[in-house]
Amino acid sequence: MSSTIVQLPEAQLRPLLAAYAESVRSRRWHTILIFACVAVAMALSSISAEVAPLRFIDNIGRFTSYIVRLFYLESGAPVWSDPAEWYWGLWRWLRLLGETLLMAYVGTLLGALGAFLLCFLAAANVAPRRWLRIVVRRFCELCRTVPELVFALMFVIAFGLGPMAGVLAVAIHTLGALGKQFAEVVENIDMKPVEGVTSTGAAWHVGMRFGALPQVMSNFVSYTLLRFEINVRGAAVMGFVGAGGIGQDLVEAIRKFYYSDVSAILVMIVVTVALIDAGTARVRHHLIGLEEKR
Amino acid sequence: MAIRPKIDLMAIRDRHPHHFAAISRERVSMAALATGAFVLLVYGMAQFGFFGGTFLAGMGRLAEIAGLMLPPDPGSWGHVRVFIMALIETVAIALLGTLVAAVVALPVALLAAKNVTTARILHFLSRRSLDTIRSVDILVWALIWINVVGLGPFAGALAIMTSDIGTFGKLFSEAIEAADRKPVEGITSSGGGRILGVRFGILPEVFPVLASQVLYYFESNTRSATIIGIVGAGGIGLYLAEAIRTLELQQTSFIILLILVTVAAIDFASSQLRFALIGRRAGSTP
Numbered sequence: 311m312s313s314t315i316v317q318l319p320e321a322q323l324r325p326l327l328a329a330y331a332e333s334v335r336s337r338r339w340h341t342i343l344i345f346a347c348v349a350v351a352m353a354l355s356s357i358s359a360e361v362a363p364l365r366f367i368d369n370i371g372r373f374t375s376y377i378v379r380l381f382y383l384e385s386g387a388p389v390w391s392d393p394a395e396w397y398w399g400l401w402r403w404l405r406l407l408g409e410t411l412l413m414a415y416v417g418t419l420l421g422a423l424g425a426f427l428l429c430f431l432a433a434a435n436v437a438p439r440r441w442l443r444i445v446v447r448r449f450c451e452l453c454r455t456v457p458e459l460v461f462a463l464m465f466v467i468a469f470g471l472g473p474m475a476g477v478l479a480v481a482i483h484t485l486g487a488l489g490k491q492f493a494e495v496v497e498n499i500d501m502k503p504v505e506g507v508t509s510t511g512a513a514w515h516v517g518m519r520f521g522a523l524p525q526v527m528s529n530f531v532s533y534t535l536l537r538f539e540i541n542v543r544g545a546a547v548m549g550f551v552g553a554g555g556i557g558q559d560l561v562e563a564i565r566k567f568y569y570s571d572v573s574a575i576l577v578m579i580v581v582t583v584a585l586i587d588a589g590t591a592r593v594r595h596h597l598i599g600l601e602e603k604r
Numbered sequence: 605m606a607i608r609p610k611i612d613l614m615a616i617r618d619r620h621p622h623h624f625a626a627i628s629r630e631r632v633s634m635a636a637l638a639t640g641a642f643v644l645l646v647y648g649m650a651q652f653g654f655f656g657g658t659f660l661a662g663m664g665r666l667a668e669i670a671g672l673m674l675p676p677d678p679g680s681w682g683h684v685r686v687f688i689m690a691l692i693e694t695v696a697i698a699l700l701g702t703l704v705a706a707v708v709a710l711p712v713a714l715l716a717a718k719n720v721t722t723a724r725i726l727h728f729l730s731r732r733s734l735d736t737i738r739s740v741d742i743l744v745w746a747l748i749w750i751n752v753v754g755l756g757p758f759a760g761a762l763a764i765m766t767s768d769i770g771t772f773g774k775l776f777s778e779a780i781e782a783a784d785r786k787p788v789e790g791i792t793s794s795g796g797g798r799i800l801g802v803r804f805g806i807l808p809e810v811f812p813v814l815a816s817q818v819l820y821y822f823e824s825n826t827r828s829a830t831i832i833g834i835v836g837a838g839g840i841g842l843y844l845a846e847a848i849r850t851l852e853l854q855q856t857s858f859i860i861l862l863i864l865v866t867v868a869a870i871d872f873a874s875s876q877l878r879f880a881l882i883g884r885r886a887g888s889t890p
Binding site for chain 2: 348351352354355356357358359360361362365366369370372373376377412413415416419420452455456457459460463464465467468469470472473474477543546547550551554560561564565576579580583584
């Protein structure tokens with residue numbers, strides 16, 4: 311079957327084509343304007359950030375050679391030729407890695423418990439007092455905007471060098487981040503169960519326990535697992551400011567150019583993080599499956 | 605007066621047997637899990653010395669420090685100028701790192717997207733390298749770049765760029781994979797090649813999503829840029845770490861206040877732009 315394309319007469323076609331060209335032109339101008347703005351912003355920030363393209367091009371070889379150098383031992387042999395030499399400090403690093411994981415665990419759980427207590431006060435639909443809600447919201451915002459490492463620096467002064475400062479820094483940051491996410495979960499619940507419980511004359515906390523909690527629990531656990539994963543990465547660098555964990559050895563190795571140690575510790579961290587990613591992802595998918603079954 | 609209905613326990617039991625059943629295995633295992641988690645928590649806290657005197661003493665010192673931080677006070681106007689310049693530098697580091705990372709990450713994301721790259725080995729390799737880049741912390745990247753270009757904000761911008769290439773590569777490739785296949789089919793059916801299919805079939809569709817992710821990360825990178833100064837890679841972090849270490853606590857709280865205001869301003873600006881780009885609903889959950 312052949313088909314013909316119906317061509318409009320010239321007189322009718324001309325204004326349509328003109329309108330089309332006009333619309334394309336205006337969009338093109340729009341795009342050019344946006345790109346110009348972005349380019350100006352980048353130029354200004356390159357001045358402020360002391361960008362030096364020449365130095366960059368001159369020294370880019372050092373970056374690749376650094377990465378390559380990471381995988382060679384002091385003796386000049388590649389690391390995989392002598393794993394025992396590469397991982398000479400395996401037991402010490404495993405202990406520090408365990409400490410890092412424990413820091414992340416304790417910090418996440420303490421923060422999550424705090425967030426759990428606060429989120430019902432911060433959620434717009436169930437909060438008992440308006441002023442209390444605003445105070446709790448601001449507090450959470452403060453906790454998550456100040457970077458973890460800044461808290462760690464201050465806690466190191468108060469609690470001394472060691473993992474306690476790191477745990478508290480992780481916990482405070484988790485409290486802020488999860489407090490917000492938990493409150494958002496609570497704001498999205500179905501209010502009917504809460505109303506049902508309240509209508510029997512139950513107190514506020516009873517309403518939360520039997521009306522709200524069963525709806526939000528699996529989401530809470532899921533967010534906490536996700537946060538644990540983030541906190542493992544966070545705890546791994548707490549040692550940079552002396553707040554415990556494997557970061558202490560890592561930063562020392564980088565600063566003193568113990569190349570093979572750097573790669574050994576980094577590989578350990580990368581593998582651990584990947585394993586935890588995979589594990590928590592499975593548990594979270596299982597939880598989401600439970601949620602959908604309901 | 606209302607007559608109290610007689611409760612027929614047997615009938616209720618018949619209607620809702622599961623409420624009267626013995627505790628189920630699921631509940632027992634949940635309780636065991638919770639107990640285990642709690643025991644591990646207590647063990648960890650004991651291990652880190654939370655139950656000793658150090659914790660209480662530290663809390664006392666912390667209260668003292670918090671008291672000394674108030675009111676925030678920069679010391680002098682010269683300090684204020686230095687801090688503001690450092691903050692501008694911080695924002696510049698974040699902006700530059702984010703934008704360059706977005707430009708570099710786009711081709712990598714196309715390689716890592718299943719519906720664009722059919723060669724499985726390419727797609728696997730690009731995925732794994734993106735994962736590796738992401739799992740190295742931004743501070744480590746900063747230390748590595750300091751070896752290359754020296755101390756200063758340039759190293760910081762490069763560090764943010766590197767770690768964001770990993771993040772953007774993953775997010776972009778996911779967005780591209782979620783794109784509708786029909787526009788590409790339309791272009792292929794009219795004789796367009798693969799590259800034209802990507803250019804006119806996929807990119808126009810995903811561009812707003814990518815732009816909103818970039819804006820979102822600009823805000824989060826501003827937070828990261830405030831700490832890379834701790835290892836010497838430019839920005840306000842250097843002054844902040846110095847103020848904390850030398851116990852200039854009023855300056856510390858002033859700098860923290862400045863950071864909070866800046867981050868809030870950028871958060872506001874970037875979310876307004878995001879809403880303008882992709883509408884309020886989609887913008888609220890990046």
